[in-house]
Amino acid sequence: MEIFEFLFFFAVILVAAKIFGELAMKCGQSAIIGELIAGVIIGPSVLGIVHKTATFGEIAELGAVILLFEAGLSTNIKEFARAGGWATAVAFVGVLLPYLFGYFTFLAFGMSTTSAIFAGAVLTATSVGITARVFLDLKKLDTEEAKIVLGAAVIDDVIGLVILAVVTNLVSGNEMSILSIAQISAKAVLFLAVVVGLGLLVISFIFDKIAKHMKQDGVIFVLAIALCLFVAALSKKVELAPIVGAFAMGLVLSNTKHVEAIKQGVKPLYLFLVPVFFVLMGTEVDISIFNLFVAENRNILMLAAILFAVAFIGKALAGFVVLKKNVNKLLVGVAMVPRGEVGLIFASMGLSIGVFQQQIYSALVVVIMLTTFVTPILLKIMLSKKQ
Amino acid sequence: MEIFEFLFFFAVILVAAKIFGELAMKCGQSAIIGELIAGVIIGPSVLGIVHKTATFGEIAELGAVILLFEAGLSTNIKEFARAGGWATAVAFVGVLLPYLFGYFTFLAFGMSTTSAIFAGAVLTATSVGITARVFLDLKKLDTEEAKIVLGAAVIDDVIGLVILAVVTNLVSGNEMSILSIAQISAKAVLFLAVVVGLGLLVISFIFDKIAKHMKQDGVIFVLAIALCLFVAALSKKVELAPIVGAFAMGLVLSNTKHVEAIKQGVKPLYLFLVPVFFVLMGTEVDISIFNLFVAENRNILMLAAILFAVAFIGKALAGFVVLKKNVNKLLVGVAMVPRGEVGLIFASMGLSIGVFQQQIYSALVVVIMLTTFVTPILLKIMLSKKQ
Numbered sequence: 001m002e003i004f005e006f007l008f009f010f011a012v013i014l015v016a017a018k019i020f021g022e023l024a025m026k027c028g029q030s031a032i033i034g035e036l037i038a039g040v041i042i043g044p045s046v047l048g049i050v051h052k053t054a055t056f057g058e059i060a061e062l063g064a065v066i067l068l069f070e071a072g073l074s075t076n077i078k079e080f081a082r083a084g085g086w087a088t089a090v091a092f093v094g095v096l097l098p099y100l101f102g103y104f105t106f107l108a109f110g111m112s113t114t115s116a117i118f119a120g121a122v123l124t125a126t127s128v129g130i131t132a133r134v135f136l137d138l139k140k141l142d143t144e145e146a147k148i149v150l151g152a153a154v155i156d157d158v159i160g161l162v163i164l165a166v167v168t169n170l171v172s173g174n175e176m177s178i179l180s181i182a183q184i185s186a187k188a189v190l191f192l193a194v195v196v197g198l199g200l201l202v203i204s205f206i207f208d209k210i211a212k213h214m215k216q217d218g219v220i221f222v223l224a225i226a227l228c229l230f231v232a233a234l235s236k237k238v239e240l241a242p243i244v245g246a247f248a249m250g251l252v253l254s255n256t257k258h259v260e261a262i263k264q265g266v267k268p269l270y271l272f273l274v275p276v277f278f279v280l281m282g283t284e285v286d287i288s289i290f291n292l293f294v295a296e297n298r299n300i301l302m303l304a305a306i307l308f309a310v311a312f313i314g315k316a317l318a319g320f321v322v323l324k325k326n327v328n329k330l331l332v333g334v335a336m337v338p339r340g341e342v343g344l345i346f347a348s349m350g351l352s353i354g355v356f357q358q359q360i361y362s363a364l365v366v367v368i369m370l371t372t373f374v375t376p377i378l379l380k381i382m383l384s385k386k387q
Numbered sequence: 388m389e390i391f392e393f394l395f396f397f398a399v400i401l402v403a404a405k406i407f408g409e410l411a412m413k414c415g416q417s418a419i420i421g422e423l424i425a426g427v428i429i430g431p432s433v434l435g436i437v438h439k440t441a442t443f444g445e446i447a448e449l450g451a452v453i454l455l456f457e458a459g460l461s462t463n464i465k466e467f468a469r470a471g472g473w474a475t476a477v478a479f480v481g482v483l484l485p486y487l488f489g490y491f492t493f494l495a496f497g498m499s500t501t502s503a504i505f506a507g508a509v510l511t512a513t514s515v516g517i518t519a520r521v522f523l524d525l526k527k528l529d530t531e532e533a534k535i536v537l538g539a540a541v542i543d544d545v546i547g548l549v550i551l552a553v554v555t556n557l558v559s560g561n562e563m564s565i566l567s568i569a570q571i572s573a574k575a576v577l578f579l580a581v582v583v584g585l586g587l588l589v590i591s592f593i594f595d596k597i598a599k600h601m602k603q604d605g606v607i608f609v610l611a612i613a614l615c616l617f618v619a620a621l622s623k624k625v626e627l628a629p630i631v632g633a634f635a636m637g638l639v640l641s642n643t644k645h646v647e648a649i650k651q652g653v654k655p656l657y658l659f660l661v662p663v664f665f666v667l668m669g670t671e672v673d674i675s676i677f678n679l680f681v682a683e684n685r686n687i688l689m690l691a692a693i694l695f696a697v698a699f700i701g702k703a704l705a706g707f708v709v710l711k712k713n714v715n716k717l718l719v720g721v722a723m724v725p726r727g728e729v730g731l732i733f734a735s736m737g738l739s740i741g742v743f744q745q746q747i748y749s750a751l752v753v754v755i756m757l758t759t760f761v762t763p764i765l766l767k768i769m770l771s772k773k774q
Contacts (some may be wrong), residue, residue: 007620233394
């Protein structure tokens with residue numbers, strides 16, 4: 001790739017991400033939606049200024065790694081415990097229902113089992129960021145509902161990563177059986193447990209030593225990033241997705257006293273790399289699927305509409321497993337609806353390994369965008385009614 | 388490039404850079420030397436863990452862009468004026484002498500005119516960072532000598548960038564004549580003048596507007612980086628090196644009230660990307676040139692020794708153009724000896740476009756390392772004598 005193109009693409013991606021991110025936020029939406037739309041507009045579908053290249057593919061992957069590393073850093077391990085039983089129940093049901101709904105919808109549309117396996121996975125993980133911001137904006141973060149939702153969303157992420165491991169393995173030619181699914185799940189859980197367990201045991205000691213003996217500027221931050229990249233590479237080596245390792249390493253480092261220094265350094269990297277991830281996802285959306293004159297498109301849009309419905313209903317129903325009084329069950333369920341980064345990662349993996357055609361990928365991205373789009377509006381209505 | 392290799396290489400590069408950078412600093416040397424050595428050790432020459440790939444070539448280039456952007460951000464435009472006439476004189480003579488010495492040394496060794504043109508350029512630009520740190524460490528930053536040296540080093544950088552423009556154009560097949568050299572120099576100066584002039588005119592206004600109207604986290608930082616990448620791409624388009632544009636943009640933004648916010652964001656990017664640049668330079672050094680049993684190597688090492696001598700003498704002599712009393716002329720000259728990032732960029736460009744063979748490149752990197760290595764030692768002796 002020519003260096004001019006490289007620098008120019010990078011500049012365009014960042015500017016477009018910020019402009020459309022800002023517009024989305026002005027409309028009370030998540031910046032992620034803006035960044036995806038930015039990608040659609042500057043990508044081959046509309047303006048054709050930027051297209052995905054090998055280097056940007058790798059930079060986007062790096063962006064996803066940083067995204068999940070930051071998610072890990074921001075997760076308090078103790079929150080898992082604090083989240084409590086209801087959150088865990090909501091998380092599991094909220095993963096299971098959309099998965100099954102998505103899977104069977106795909107089969108009903110005559111798609112292959114492989115793509116159905118992936119499609120179910122796309123619908124599983126809640127994007128906690130969007131929901132948290134709505135609760136925060138309306139000063140409802142300390143309600144019982146908010147606590148259950150945020151706890152569930154964290155557990156959700158981890159379940160999502162395990163599913164990712166299973167799905168990747170299944171699709172890469174391994175036979176699918178209850179045994180193999182159990183094996184891969186066990187491997188993923190074991191990998192996470194070993195990384196987190198070993199990490200918690202030794203990381204504070206090592207980082208304290210480094211902070212004491214190494215005087216270079218930012219050494220803690222750089223070594224934290226290096227460790228994140230290393231464990232991400234390692235998790236790829238054991239056939240898990242790199243983001244699984246990145247999240248685990250973030251989780252480990254969140255428990256050290258250096259977490260603030262690390263987060264401060266990670267933030268600009270996040271601002272620099274994560275938009276590349278979302279914008280590139282947008283560039284791969286083919287908006288010609290909205291051309292209703294093509295019969296196949298009508299079919300795909302019908303699929304998208306049904307997927308959106310089941311994605312919504314699946315999570316909304318999950319709220320009703322909370323058998324506690326004075327908890328607005330529907331509110332809990334609706335708050336879990338937005339899908340985000342993890343779903344997008346599934347979708348783009350499916351595209352890159354050829355499980356999804358570009359039209360199906362585009363439909364899935366649209367479904368994810370819709371879940372993110374409607375939730376803040378509904379939540380605001382429900383929360384203002386409650387007052 | 389496989390994603391495992393990408394993440395793993397990145398992790399190894401960062402860890403090696405920090406460890407060897409730390410060791411170098413413990414020996415009173417610049418971290419840059421440590422990072423180059425780290426590259427030599429993990430590269431094909433010794434351990435062979437990491438080798439240069441297309442993606443890392445582009446990330447290293449991005450590192451160089453960030454390096455010069457940061458240099459521009461840290462340069463106060465007013466310092467140019469304050470630097471005064473003596474600094475300007477030292478800068479010009481300190482560029483001219485090493486250039487001519489390097490050029491004729493290469494010709495004397497039977498090298499081609501093209502490689503002699505590049506070799507001269509490698510020896511021109513002083514690395515202000517190393518010298519500044521020594522003055523700072525010995526609490527001599529407010530001396531007359533320090534002011535002349537730091538002023539000259541800044542002017543030096545700009546002259547170096549103009550030479551880079553000329554050299555790149557000459558080597559890319561354009562005929563060499565006084566006229567063409569004048570044309571290219573004029574183009575480079577004009578580009579810098581237009582970017583800086585136009586930038587100074589409008590940038591504060593634009594960034595103030597952005598800060599007022601866009602509420603996203605880190606928007607100023609991201610747009611500053613995007614602008615830097617855009618102007619870097621633009622300078623490539625007009626056949627200048629991207630770092631020329633990056634430096635110019637840094638210079639422009641250094642003059643806004645947002646400079647601190649931008650620098651704070653750039654710092655982690657710098658910590659993340661610049662080591663890739665230096666370590667990769669190290670990986671391309673072929674240490675087999677130190678094998679004295681090979682007759683050709685003896686020749687190359689002789690060339691390196693003479694280059695080092697003229698690189699040293701050329702800058703040392705430049706100090707004597709200061710005709711002011713009470714100024715230690717030799718101290719000024721010696722303080723200008725260290726070459727760094729700009730010289731390395733010349734060397735690696737020469738390697739990548741085939742002007743230098745790998746042995747010659749390796750010799751030049753060793754010369755640059757030597758200038759960086761001896762100066763702090765000599766300066767400390769000279770400064771402690773002066774007391």
